[in-house]
Amino acid sequence: MHYTKQDIDQMDKTTKIITMNSASGIKPGNLIGSISKSGITNLAIFSSVVHLGSDPALFGFILRPTGEVPRHTYENILETGYYTINHIHSSFVKNAHYTSAKLDKTDSEFNNCGLTEAYVTDYPAPFVAESNFKLGMKHKETIEIPLNGTKLVIGEVEHLIVPDDMDPSVNLDAMDSIGISGLNNYYKLHKIAEFPYVRTKDIPDFSKIKSL
Numbered sequence: 001m002h003y004t005k006q007d008i009d010q011m012d013k014t015t016k017i018i019t020m021n022s023a024s025g026i027k028p029g030n031l032i033g034s035i036s037k038s039g040i041t042n043l044a045i046f047s048s049v050v051h052l053g054s055d056p057a058l059f060g061f062i063l064r065p066t067g068e069v070p071r072h073t074y075e076n077i078l079e080t081g082y083y084t085i086n087h088i089h090s091s092f093v094k095n096a097h098y099t100s101a102k103l104d105k106t107d108s109e110f111n112n113c114g115l116t117e118a119y120v121t122d123y124p125a126p127f128v129a130e131s132n133f134k135l136g137m138k139h140k141e142t143i144e145i146p147l148n149g150t151k152l153v154i155g156e157v158e159h160l161i162v163p164d165d166m167d168p169s170v171n172l173d174a175m176d177s178i179g180i181s182g183l184n185n186y187y188k189l190h191k192i193a194e195f196p197y198v199r200t201k202d203i204p205d206f207s208k209i210k211s212l
């Protein structure tokens with residue numbers, strides 16, 4: 001089957017959302033924790049977290065268009081300047097999914113979705129206690145994307161919290177972090193290979209190799 005731009009334009013809204021949301025392949029599953037100036041916590045699932053660089057350590061996420069729909073995570077980030085990114089594990093994937101509900105700003109998804117707030121020292125944003133891989137983020141910049149009204153929200157890592165016996169260079173398989181496709185499909189991740197840094201001279205002769 002070959003879909004042209006015209007075919008894609010003519011898809012009904014739901015089919016287009018599901019198809020295009022799945023088209024990039026597996027996305028990371030994270031919960032973003034934040035708190036309002038008045039002290040009400042917020043938690044929401046995001047699949048668009050992306051690594052932007054390691055020095056400084058920057059991550060971005062795509063925020064859907066603001067407007068009629070309030071975006072509590074972003075409002076809190078603007079109010080306090082801080083937020084957390086927490087990996088989702090299969091043990092609480094259902095709780096994580098339900099944080100996408102549009103709750104009133106006075107209601108915290110931590111309470112409503114059965115997840116626990118955790119704090120480190122005087123860091124001003126809530127982490128998810130159930131998560132084994134947590135980042136404390138300071139908001140640095142937001143880039144507007146006028147093409148569709150979304151925003152790229154960029155932050156710098158100020159805390160990296162993993163269990164004492166865990167290597168933070170991360171084996172997602174061992175950590176049981178999940179992957180997301182579309183807006184409601186969740187996957188377990190299974191590591192299948194590890195290769196060295198590639199130099200041109202090291203490329204195997206694939207014409208002689210059927211499969212590695």
Ligand SMILES: Cc1cc2nc3c(=O)[nH]c(=O)nc-3n(C[C@H](O)[C@H](O)[C@H](O)COP(=O)(O)O)c2cc1C
Nearest residue numbers: 044045046047048062063064071072073100101183
């Ligand atoms: C699997 C999944 C992934 C999502 N990823 C994003 C995302 O990357 N960006 C976004 O703006 N909303 C995303 N959402 C929607 C938010 O979770 C939802 O709008 C939520 O209500 C935002 O909460 P807030 O208003 O408290 O910030 C996603 C929802 C689901 C179910």
